[in-house]
Amino acid sequence: MKIYISFDFEGLGGVTQWSDVNKGNNFKQNYALEQLKALLKPLREYEVLISDSHGMGDNILWEITNEFPNVELISGGIRKYYMMSGIDSSFDRMIFFGYHSGIGEIYSTMDHTYSSSSIHNIWINGIYMNETLINAAFGGLFNVPLAMVVGDDKLEKQLNGYFNNLIYVSTKESLGRYSARFKPMKKLLEEIEDATQVMLNYRKEDFTVFNFEKPIEMIVELSDTAKADMVESMPLVERIDGRKIKLVHEDYKIVFEGLLAITYITLAAKYINS
Structure with missing residues (x-):
């Protein structure tokens, strides 16, 4: 095992x-x-x-x-x-x-x-994450x-x-x-x-093998509008409002990597601006 x-x-x-x-x-x-x-x-x-x-x-x-x-x-x-x-x-x-x-x-x-400093909320397929x-x-x-x-x-x-x-x-x-x-x-x-x-x-x-139904829609509400400004230029990302972005894909690996990229981008910006 x-x-x-x-x-x-x-x-x-x-x-x-x-x-x-x-x-x-x-x-x-x-x-x-x-x-x-x-x-x-x-x-x-x-x-x-x-x-x-x-x-x-x-x-x-x-x-x-x-x-x-x-x-x-x-x-x-x-x-x-x-x-x-x-x-x-x-x-x-x-x-x-x-x-x-x-x-x-x-x-x-x-x-x-x-991210305790950058992400305010995440939903995937409408489920609070x-x-x-x-x-x-x-x-x-x-x-x-x-x-x-x-x-x-x-x-x-x-x-x-x-x-x-x-x-x-x-x-x-x-x-x-x-x-x-x-x-x-x-x-x-x-x-x-x-x-x-x-x-x-x-x-x-x-035990349960956990999966999301396709297509997979992830909505991320960031802590402020500047962080949304940073990540909306990412491929597949759509800006919803001042602090929210959306990413939709059939492959959860892409969605997962998108979340990591958002986390890394906003973390790097924190150190650049400090």
Whole structure:
């Protein structure tokens, strides 16, 4: 069995602030690694690929592969398909680890969708998006189902009804954008390890391969009109109003790459203008 893990940070236990997940004195990398190790312990017999997908992809220490020699690690950025780098049809299932709710969810810790600074809202085929749905559909292009998510309680609510037999571990009760209630760390680590073992008892076909119906229409509402000015010159992009753009295509890979391009363009402009 081959297992693909996409790693994010904001949805993990013990973190509530951007300073917790950005490099600096308060960077809580140790919290992330403890929870990741709890996930990996039951997976020792399987091939595992981890895509380090938070920020610049430099959160997971390479030395973790000494303890878990069955694990390969993708690190760094910017890279093609970013949060889903390395996924292909050889994988049996996906795990999204440390994921969080989509932007705008009430009382949700560090809610955002792909860019906390540039993107205000995303809809695909009229469905309000979060990173889990966006990335699960990319895995769906390769017929890989989403089997397990480790994230905050507000994301669990957003995923209700989309996936069969999805194993979900709630890491915290989000109380606001920068606040949460945490269970004891030992209890959470046990829950992650136990849930991973349960997930392994299911067959691939028991889980949902998530896809969008064609044609696929993505509408992105940006944080301001200047960012819409930047991205409306992209091929296939149509300007809807001051802050919204639309991209329609039959191939979800094109839509997904379009979203990444929007994120990269607006991120680069932020640094150019600073």
